[in-house]
Amino acid sequence: MNISIVLIVLLVGAIATYVSGNKLASKIALLTSIAAFGATLYALNAFNGGENLDVNTIWINRPAVNFALHVDGLSMAMLLLTTGLLPLIIASGFVTKFENEKAIYALMLFMGFAMAGTFLAADGFLYYIFWEIALIPIYFIALKWGNGDIEARKKAILKFFIYTFAGSLFMLLAFIYLYTKGGSFDINKLYALQLNSTEKTYIFFAFFLAYAIKIPVVPFHTWQANTYSKAPGVGTMLLSGIMLKMGLYSVLRWQLPLSDSAAKEYMPIIVALSIAGIIYGAVVTLKQKNIKKLLAYSSLSHVGLIAAGLYSLTIEGFQGAVLQMLSHGLVIVGLFYVVELIYNRYHTYEIKEMGGIRIQDTYFASLFMIIMLASVALPTTFNFIGEFNLLYSLFKVNMWYAIIAGTTIILGAFYMLRMFQKVMLGGETKSFQKISKQESIVLVIIVVVTIFFGLFPQPIIDLIEPSLQSILTQIK
Structure with a gap:
């Protein structure tokens, strides 16, 4: 099995949800999320059976970027969390009548796609792309369907976006520096780089800024409470249930080993x-x-x-x-x-x-x-x-x-x-x-x-x- 099937299901499902119209959107979204979870369970069975589920295809020649996905026990656990919670979050949205349902349910699936990609990516540049695009759907979900006064909502969501985006730029600079040292974004080649203690210190704190904001760690937490309270219920669940785990996972996968x-x-x-x-x-x-x-x-x-x-x-x-x-x-x-x-x-x-x-x-x-x-x-x-x-x-x-x-x-x-x-x-x-x-x-x-x-x-x-x-x- 190719693990990218899970990503394809979520991405195609997001498109299908949007074009299906408001009447069918919630049902299509729920069925898609269940299908993605089913594909993940199938992948888990194959992984436990010793099957290699990795994907590694050349995407961009210069700079050298591969569409590389890697499955081990850690990434599989996080994929199970993402695709397992997504149907529950979508189903929880049924208690609320949303305006323009096709848009919000499509955004939820697209966010699931981006978060799943973050947990699977084995190329630093691809990982960064998934990391960043996960911000886009939650920004619009919280802004358009959130709670309270629109001006207060705009202020809270903008603060969240600026904080997380700014922190991620330091991570991007770290990846660019690592690429100049080894000529690759491949995670295994990055692991093999021989960096001195000063370089490792810079890399450590560049990644820490991105992850400390996303987790969040004090004193980088000031966006959290207002964003959670202003977002609609499904948005808060996506943020707290899955998205903050992206930062915690990344500490293990990228920051500490590098x-x-x-x-x-x-x-x-x-x-x-x-x-x-x-x-x-x-x-x-x-x-x-x-x-x-x-x-x-x-x-x-x-x-x-x-x-x-x-x-x-x-x-x-x-x-x-x-x-x-x-x-x-x-x-x-x-x-x-x-x-x-x-x-x-x-x-x-x-x-x-x-x-x-x-x-x-x-x-x-x-x-x-x-x-x-x-x-x-x-x-x-x-x-x-x-x-x-x-x-x-x-x-x-x-x-x-x-x-x-x-x-x-x-x-x-x-x-x-x-x-x-x-x-x-x-x-x-x-x-x-x-x-x-x-x-x-x-x-x-x-x-x-x-x-x-x-x-x-x-x-x-x-x-x-x-x-x-x-x-x-x-x-x-």
């Missing part, structure tokens, strides 16, 4: 910044009255822990980071979908205007509770596996890293439980229409997958471990 000595030298600083993000995110979350902003800042705290694990340069940190990327993507989509279901009935994101939902819809409250408990890493949920590995990796590097990061997790449990109490418990404040069976499908799938991999994580560990060991060997 700047190994600098990564070791500056590891304490970057880990400290990441832990500062955990603390900052947790403290600011406690003050939030808007539920979308609360989840945005809680997400900042979670990804701070993932980033700290990555920069710990340990196999446990790498493994925990990837597991947490997958579990966080799944759970945060579930949380933002819950928020959209509530907004669809109450037309507000203000927590003080909610309450008493459990009395009116126990089934919905139960699903929400399971997803909420997964977000605070309750044992037997998927998040617990990754979080345990991340804390262990920090403990191996420095006991105080683990202690500080671990105590902030207690804050995470506090603010999530308090949010659940205010939104779901108490006496009935407003009439709440029970969620339908169709609306509950997304939540049920997320709950089942979260619990299943919380109990049986070994298949994913077996998938990712060889590629993570290879990356760690490259660094050392």
Whole structure:
């Protein structure tokens, strides 16, 4: 099998969705996303069977750029996350009536295509193209279909675009410099370059600026909360569930292997910044009255822990980071979908205007509770596996890293439980229409997958471990 089939399905599906018209757009988009996930599962089966799924074709002669896609356990895991979440995100959009549906669903599929390409690209220039074009659809999704005042929305989305685009320019300069050293953008040839410590330092920070903004890492996070709150529900899910994982994945795939000595030298600083993000995110979350902003800042705290694990340069940190990327993507989509279901009935994101939902819809409250408990890493949920590995990796590097990061997790449990109490418990404040069976499908799938991999994580560990060991060997 050729892995580019997955990309072709998403790209052709985006075009088909747009030309199908508003009446059929959502259905075509959902079928396309399911087909892409099916193709990914087929590719996984072939990969596990030892089949080579890579693609490497000359694209541009001067400079030498290849259309090169590479599949290993790490890229396959991220492709599964992308194509697995895309049908859930598209289905979650069914609760909202969008103007010009053919455009927004086509943009969602096109964004899925770009993000999948980012995870598969094995040529630096091709990777940069996929990285940048993923910005285009989310810009228009957030701008045209977002929430709140149009001027405030424009300001928030423009800030996001400028931040991420500016950071990416440093990464492009790093790729150009690496090309001048070796005459190729091929990832394996870049890995083989003999760079001195000064060059590796420049490469390290050039990539760090691009990835720290995308993840985001404090103090490069200031675009996040406003963008999440202004974007429509599907846009927020795409951003938090998949797009921020592009930065975390890229740290593993590109930054650390290309700047190994600098990564070791500056590891304490970057880990400290990441832990500062955990603390900052947790403290600011406690003050939030808007539920979308609360989840945005809680997400900042979670990804701070993932980033700290990555920069710990340990196999446990790498493994925990990837597991947490997958579990966080799944759970945060579930949380933002819950928020959209509530907004669809109450037309507000203000927590003080909610309450008493459990009395009116126990089934919905139960699903929400399971997803909420997964977000605070309750044992037997998927998040617990990754979080345990991340804390262990920090403990191996420095006991105080683990202690500080671990105590902030207690804050995470506090603010999530308090949010659940205010939104779901108490006496009935407003009439709440029970969620339908169709609306509950997304939540049920997320709950089942979260619990299943919380109990049986070994298949994913077996998938990712060889590629993570290879990356760690490259660094050392």
